[in-house]
Amino acid sequence: MKLKQVFSAVVMAAAICLPFTSAQADDLQKIQNAGKLSIAMSGAFPPFSFVDENNQVVGFDVDIGSEIARRLKTTPVIVTTAWDGIIAGLITGRYDTVIGSMSITEERKKAVDFVGPYYRSGLAVFVHKGSGITTVGALKGKTVGVTLGEAAEKWARDQNKFNIRTYKGLPEMLLDLTAGRIDAIVADDIPVFVAMAKSNAPVEQIKDDTLPRYDVGIAIRKNNPELAAAMQKALDDMMADGTYESISKKWIGYDIR
Template sequence: MRLVPAARAAVFAAAALLLGVSARADDLDAIRAAKTLRIGTEGTYAPFSFHDASGALVGFDVEIGRKVAEKLGVAPQFLEGKWDGLIAGLDAKRYDVVINQVGITKERQAKFDFSEPYIRSRAVLITRADTGTIKGFADLKGKKSAQSLSSNFARLATESGAELVGTDGFDQSIQLVITGRADATLNDNLSFLDFHKQKPNAPVKIVAQKDDADASGILLRKNNPDLKAALDKALTEIKADGSYAAIAQKYFGADVSQ
């Protein structure tokens, strides 16, 4: 006779456990309870997340994070870490979200969720301002293109028939173009916009760009529909009220949402 109540108790316990899992609190509840949005970011990645001359944490992503937190009605808390550890830190619940130019890819979407994209970038072809022989990607054939050899841009340049000149990154690539040691560089339009904002008189120009854009979003843990909805709503609101446009103009001098 005692086996029946015991069996029933086990069933009830299992059911309660399942209900507890399915009805667990969304991360948004914890964020609002703590009145803080913990944001993982690098702090060494200009112009998105870096320290200015005074030591203050600044950047496009930093200001987006502050505005998003404001719309959520909480305070932002930025927790800095190396790029390789940011996603692992989110998984370990060190952060509530990561705002650090995290590209939206199928591989990442398999384990995490993203907000709607808040910034997009495209591959662009950059030459000296006085160059007229390169007008499109097909014109790279036989030309020297300054590239970080491990980047996707190097692959695109090779596919266009360019001879690669290896560099350490955008800054060195653009200098080789300016000095004439390379005919062009294929790079990210956001990097060019940042460079042009800092040095508007530099003798370089964009002559072509790829149609396909890479989107970045706010990274969050899966199974948090309320938090995702709140983040999407916040991004929509800062675009509608002009906050986003002001931040984009400050760092890039252009709209970078499309």
Template sequence: MNRTIAAAAFAALGLLGLSASSAFAQEKLTIATEGAYPPFNFKQADGTLAGFDVDIAKALCDNMKVECKIVAQDWDGIIPGLLAHHYDAIVASMSITEERKKKIAFTDPYYHTAGALAVLKSAPLAGNTPDDLKGKTLGVQSSSTFSTLIEDKYKDADVRQYGTVDEALLDLVAGRVDAVMADKITLTEWFKKSGNDCCQLAGNDIKDSHYLGDGVGIGIRQAEPDLQAKLNKALANIVADGTYKTINAKYFPFSIY
């Protein structure tokens, strides 16, 4: 059966495009990333998407022998876009949490990270506990795991939500917020590029599996076990053959797997 006939048959059944199986039949996966979360995902000067997430997505597609189309999607709309079938999967540094699993499914984790708090060197904090942030202005990316944690546990802080972590960090440098909470890897990379002149980390690593999840996974729609299994197998393959290690070393001097 050629693709034209197959498409007509599926359309007649009202099933065309409603599952990941159609993506595999077309030998193509459309994957969404944010494009605003360096070094994991970002837009280069020419507008193309790059970063750790993007390289991992391409490696998975290569291993699965499918064409890979990667699109940018704002963070707040990334899960709704998946549920609306605008793409097949999310590779965007999304933590695996119980709250998110109520809406979507995840693959096995493809990296792990803790949270951290960046503050100005000119106005250091003793730590990053709710007591340390009492009465302080705290910046965070909206709709993130850190946003949920802060809303529940840092009730005495003046919380400001931002579209991206970079926007929050710009306000930190400008002195418009006292601190920014984000994942430690992102903040560490920021310190290497520019943040070290003005800022430093406060307190220990922030670890809370209830809010921050059990690693970062690839988001897919629920009830798509075939796609989940294929992605998990591909992930295991690129870890085993050294591809993952090569990508990891391109961005980080330490393993994040």
């Protein structure tokens, strides 16, 4: 079964599990009544979300989500979960929102609504330095690593010319690439650039202007206009007053807007 079919099946199954009401209250009221905003992310996508040496989930997305929660006058509750099931978890009410560097795609917009975007990113292909691989075409028949459920996985499978190996997160992919267990990885460019700068890993990018770029947004359940408006205002205010820039420079090194 193709990835798109699997995604649609999971979303449909999740939706069936929801109780139907003709007039549901907007999630904003429920969140503020509870006094907390539960925020989902993978926890395996540094520098956006990862577990530090104190066993705390930290990163750019954690700080953005926590600041939005505070501006909604709620307490942030960070939830880590597997990326390939994160939308199903949102639909079925396991958490209130996904602030986890999720690209806004037409397929995802069928299942959830988006606030933002809050930055723009794109896919890139990386290989081991000295591999001799200089074009994406040269990877035909070779093993390419991707994170399960990400836009990179869909793109790689759509090419129909790679042997695909899936991972739970970027750290494991980079480890296998530097160890020579895979020939390349396809991933969002920003976290790989940050990882390369910090570790001086023997990895280099294959330049290819045809790779997709996309907006990254905050996912919420459908039909919640009040929550969407409140979160958008919080995000806009953060960008206007310098808070967003400060968070971005802290984790990325520059303002990624």
